[in-house]
Amino acid sequence: MTNNGRKPFLELRGISKRFGHVQALQDVDFDIAEAEVVALVGDNGAGKSTLIKVISGAYQPDAGEILIDGRPVNFQNPKDALQAGIATVYQNLALVDQRDVVSNIFLGREMTRGLVLDQKGMAEATGRVLNELRSDIPSVHVEVGLLSGGQRQAVAIARAINQREGMRLIIMDEPVAALGIEETRKVLRLIERLKEQGFAVIVISHNLEHVFSVADRIVVLRRGRMVGVREKSATTAAEIVHLIVGAEHI
Amino acid sequence: MNQDAKKLVDSKAVDALLDTLEEGAADKTIIRAGGRALWMARLRGTSTVIAALLIFVGLSLATPLFLKLDNLLLVARQISILQIIAVGMTFLFISREIDLSVGSIYGFLAIVLATLIAKQHINPWVSLAMVVVLGGIIGLVNGVITTRFGIPSFIVTLGGLSILRGGALLLSGGWPIALKLGEDSTFPKLTDGRLFGTVPAQIFWMLGITIVASFVLSKTKFGAHVYATGGNEEAAILTGIATKRVKTISFMLTGALCGIAAGLLLGQVGSGFPLTGQGFELDVIAAVVIGGTPLWGGAGSILGTLLGAAIIGMITNGLVLLGASAYFEPVAKGSIIVLAVLADTLIRRRAR
Numbered sequence: 001m002t003n004n005g006r007k008p009f010l011e012l013r014g015i016s017k018r019f020g021h022v023q024a025l026q027d028v029d030f031d032i033a034e035a036e037v038v039a040l041v042g043d044n045g046a047g048k049s050t051l052i053k054v055i056s057g058a059y060q061p062d063a064g065e066i067l068i069d070g071r072p073v074n075f076q077n078p079k080d081a082l083q084a085g086i087a088t089v090y091q092n093l094a095l096v097d098q099r100d101v102v103s104n105i106f107l108g109r110e111m112t113r114g115l116v117l118d119q120k121g122m123a124e125a126t127g128r129v130l131n132e133l134r135s136d137i138p139s140v141h142v143e144v145g146l147l148s149g150g151q152r153q154a155v156a157i158a159r160a161i162n163q164r165e166g167m168r169l170i171i172m173d174e175p176v177a178a179l180g181i182e183e184t185r186k187v188l189r190l191i192e193r194l195k196e197q198g199f200a201v202i203v204i205s206h207n208l209e210h211v212f213s214v215a216d217r218i219v220v221l222r223r224g225r226m227v228g229v230r231e232k233s234a235t236t237a238a239e240i241v242h243l244i245v246g247a248e249h250i
Numbered sequence: 251m252n253q254d255a256k257k258l259v260d261s262k263a264v265d266a267l268l269d270t271l272e273e274g275a276a277d278k279t280i281i282r283a284g285g286r287a288l289w290m291a292r293l294r295g296t297s298t299v300i301a302a303l304l305i306f307v308g309l310s311l312a313t314p315l316f317l318k319l320d321n322l323l324l325v326a327r328q329i330s331i332l333q334i335i336a337v338g339m340t341f342l343f344i345s346r347e348i349d350l351s352v353g354s355i356y357g358f359l360a361i362v363l364a365t366l367i368a369k370q371h372i373n374p375w376v377s378l379a380m381v382v383v384l385g386g387i388i389g390l391v392n393g394v395i396t397t398r399f400g401i402p403s404f405i406v407t408l409g410g411l412s413i414l415r416g417g418a419l420l421l422s423g424g425w426p427i428a429l430k431l432g433e434d435s436t437f438p439k440l441t442d443g444r445l446f447g448t449v450p451a452q453i454f455w456m457l458g459i460t461i462v463a464s465f466v467l468s469k470t471k472f473g474a475h476v477y478a479t480g481g482n483e484e485a486a487i488l489t490g491i492a493t494k495r496v497k498t499i500s501f502m503l504t505g506a507l508c509g510i511a512a513g514l515l516l517g518q519v520g521s522g523f524p525l526t527g528q529g530f531e532l533d534v535i536a537a538v539v540i541g542g543t544p545l546w547g548g549a550g551s552i553l554g555t556l557l558g559a560a561i562i563g564m565i566t567n568g569l570v571l572l573g574a575s576a577y578f579e580p581v582a583k584g585s586i587i588v589l590a591v592l593a594d595t596l597i598r599r600r601a602r
Contacts (some may be wrong), residue, residue, distance in 0.1 A: 082315035094488045098548035107478055108489025110471045117469055 007070075009034050009200055010055070010086070010169060016066035017050055023171070024050040024225045025061070034168060037191060037201045039215035041208070043244055046221040048204050053210035056088045057081030087160040089175065093152055097145030101137060102126045104144050105159045113218050129158045133193050136186070155189055161199065169200040170202035176210055188214050208237045222246055287347050298542045298557045305561055309568040316571055323450060329537075329563035330452035331356075333509045333556055336537040337463045338504025340555045343498050343538050344467070346547030347403040349392060349504050350580070351410030353530035357523075358414040359385055359512040364427035364522025367567070370524035374429075374437035380408055382509035389505025393498030403501075411531070422524040429520050441517025455571055459507065463550035476500065480547025538564055538592040561586065 008031035017025040025047045029156040032038050040048045055061040055066070057075035065072050068084050075081045079090070095104050097182060102119070103110075105126050111118040126140045135154040137147065146156055153171040153175055161167045172191070191214045194201050205211050212220060218229040228243040309316040335352050344351055347357075359381045366377035392410060396403040431437055443451050457575030467473040478486040479493040480573075486493050516522055543550025565582050 090488065092484075094482065094485035096478050096485055096548060098481045103474060103477070108491045109473050112471055115470055117471060117474060127426065129502075131305055 005178075005184060008021075008032060009069060010228070011067040011070075012051075012055070013065050013067070015051070015054055015061045015066075015123070017054060017059060017061050021206055023224050025054070026218045026225075028064070028221070029225065030055075030204060030219060032169065034200050034201045035198045035204065036217070037195050037215050039211040039218045040202055040204045041206075041211060041240065041244060042221035042222065045223075048221055048225040049173070050224075052173060052202060052204065055081070058087055072130070074088065082163060085166050086171065087163055087167050087169070087215035088171045089153075089156045089160045089173070090177075091173040091177065093156040095144045095152060095155060098143060100143055101130075101140045101155055105129070107159065107160055117133050125162070129156065129162050132197060133158060133188070133190055148183055149179040150190075153179075153187045155182075157190055157194070161194070167199070169202065170194055171202045173204045174206070175203065176205070176207065179226075184210065188232055208240060211240075212237065220244055279366050285473070295596065296538060298554050298561075298590070301540075301590070301593075302557045302561050302564075305564050305568070309564060309571070312568070313571045316568065317515070319448070321567065321571075323448065323473060325560075325563045325567045326453045327450040328566070329455040330450075331514055332530075332533055332537055332562065333456050333559040334459050334507050334511045334514070335504070336534045336541075336555045336559055337459055337552055338500070338507040339534050339538045340550055340552055341463075341467065341476055341500040341503055341597065342403075342497075343543045343545065344480045344547055344550045345476045345493075345500050346483070347497050348535075348545075349391065349407045349410075349501060350404065350531050351388075351407040351414055351503060352452070352508055352534050353415035353527035354411045355385060355388055355417070355505055355508040355527075356511050356515075357525065357527035358388075358418040358421075360508045360515055360522045360526045361418045361422045361510075361524055363385070363512050363516055364429060365421060365429070367429050367516075372467065374431065375426065377514040378437075378509070380495040381512055382506045385505035385507070385512075386502040387505070388508075389565070390498060391503035392505070393494075393501035396501070397494035397497050415528070418524045418526075419470065422522065424524055426524070427522045429522075438517045438520070441514050453558070454519070455510065455514060458464075459510070460552055460556050467552055477548055480549075481580065482548070485583035495594055533562060533583075536587050539587055542590070542594060544591075544594065558590075 009091075010030075010032050012028060012030040015025055015030070023031070028047070028117045029053060030051065030158070034043065038171055040113065041047050054061050054075075057078040059082050060076065066075065067073065073080075073084060075084070085171060099107075102122050106122050109123050111125075113121075114188065123140050130137055130140065133154055135151065135158070137154060144152060147155065157170065175191075176187050179187060188210060191201055191203065215232055217218050218228075218230045218232060218235065218240055219226060220230075220240060222244065227246075230240065230242075230243075294508050333354060339349060339352060362384060363381045365378055366372045366380060367374050370377075372380070388410070392403065392406055395401055395406045439451070441451055441455070445454060467476060475486070475491045475493075475496050478489075478491055479496045483493050512522075512526075515526065537558040538555050539545070539558070540551070540561050541550070541554035541556070543554060562583060565586065566579055569576075569579055569582060
């Protein structure tokens with residue numbers, strides 16, 4: 001598999017996963033390097049969600065192995081994946097609308113000084129991470145419910161990469177599904193920022209325009225199998241569509 | 251592919267486009283919108299303050315009796331028990347739960363406390379500590395049934411409302427229980443006496459509890475988890491917050507505060523009555539709601555609730571001073587609740 005010559009950070013080999021009679025994934029190979037954006041495309045039920053759940057530790061594969069920096073790992077739960085530097089941005093973003101940006105980014109792991117919340121420290125850390133993403137959020141103290149769709153995505157991404165030291169891979173499930181064109185561009189810009197900062201990014205998307213604008217490589221799944229991996233520069237939208245629906249349908 | 255899509259696919263064009271967007275006018279609009287949103291959020295926080303001030307000034311102008319120090323201290327004393335229980339209810343509302351049984355817990359604990367002091371001859375302070383713990387246990391039961399079995403707290407505590415009222419009647423046989431404390435007892439002095447010559451003791455209890463609770467809610471990790479639990483429970487769970495525990499602790503706090511309220515009541519009136527606190531849950535909910543804490547959780551404050559309790563106290567007091575019919579009081583209270591929520595809803599809508 002081509003990878004711009006870089007050593008992959010995460011590798012999946014021969015991953016299979018079955019739910020009852022449904023073979024959700026069959027013998028899937030996948031890899032991603034740091035500072036690389038890989039788009040995961042495929043029709044509904046192609047296995048995209050199952051694959052990212054295997055990577056994020058939510059599902060355990062029936063067969064195959066996962067390697068990080070060439071060493072096999074065994075994710076029993078999302079916490080294990082998090083320890084390995086893998087974070088997921090949930091499709092519904094899991095934000096508390098009534099709380100400000102700072103509270104959301106530190107949700108569940110608030111900084112304290114003794115008994116008291118370290119509001120200043122958290123606000124500064126929030127400002128730093130949002131600056132790195134070059135987000136246009138007006139204030140770290142604005143309620144998240146008052147932000148635009150793209151700004152909310154920025155908060156969710158900031159929380160994902162800020163969860164602990166050493167995050168390396170960000171998984172985004174349909175990050176622009178509910179956004180208008182302007183907000184979509186901002187989110188695509190955020191993904192480019194993540195790449196510039198050296199994060200590996202896996203993006204699930206239905207929209208090939210978006211896929212072509214951000215991804216370095218495109219991985220196509222169909223009925224649980226990986227049917228193609230293409231460098232963006234060496235493929236066309238027509239070819240990807242062809243892979244997604246399968247030759248027999250054309 | 252249409253023209254727009256071609257532009258998007260060409261990443262250089264995307265970059266150029268995004269750069270103009272980021273540095274251009276579009277950005278400023280969003281910051282302005284953010285500014286207005288912030289302003290609206292602030293207005294939401296201050297609408298209760300404005301309402302309280304309007305009522306205060308209005309009553310001061312309407313009757314010269316209102317502004318007298320003795321009258322203001324009377325109002326503060328009258329709202330002490332209400333505010334103390336409403337503090338617990340605020341935690342519950344923010345975590346998106348409710349306790350309809352507070353009036354009954356308060357009444358039941360008043361009877362238990364009177365029984366311990368008058369019939370078991372236990373030291374009143376030790377007795378008070380015992381009913382505070384008992385209140386916490388009642389809250390624990392409410393919290394566990396609600397969170398572990400997924401039964402809405404509205405139903406669980408509606409049951410508790412009836413059960414504990416029955417408990418108070420059974421325990422007392424329907425009769426009041428007089429404390430019969432000695433002349434030298436510190437209990438009435440520290441629950442109903444005048445401290446520093448003029449200030450009723452209840453006010454210190456109320457302010458102490460309000461300050462500590464406000465600190466916990468706004469400055470500690472637990473407080474942040476209360477807001478997150480009520481704001482978006484799913485998100486809170488995903489980030490590792492033990493939302494069931496947060497809710498259960500809020501129920502326990504409410505029960506324990508009902509115990510303190512029962513102590514203050516007995517210190518003041520010297521007897522436990524089995525019907526104490528009947529219908530009181532409505533006043534408590536009114537104080538919380540008027541104070542700006544929404545029923546749907548995730549927002550609100552203890553100081554807001556104090557203002558809510560103060561508004562209720564001022565209206566009750568004002569109607570008496572103005573010689574209005576006592577029957578008018580519930581009408582006024584009910585109208586204020588609806589107006590407060592209406593104002594909050596309208597402001598929220600404009601902020602969007």
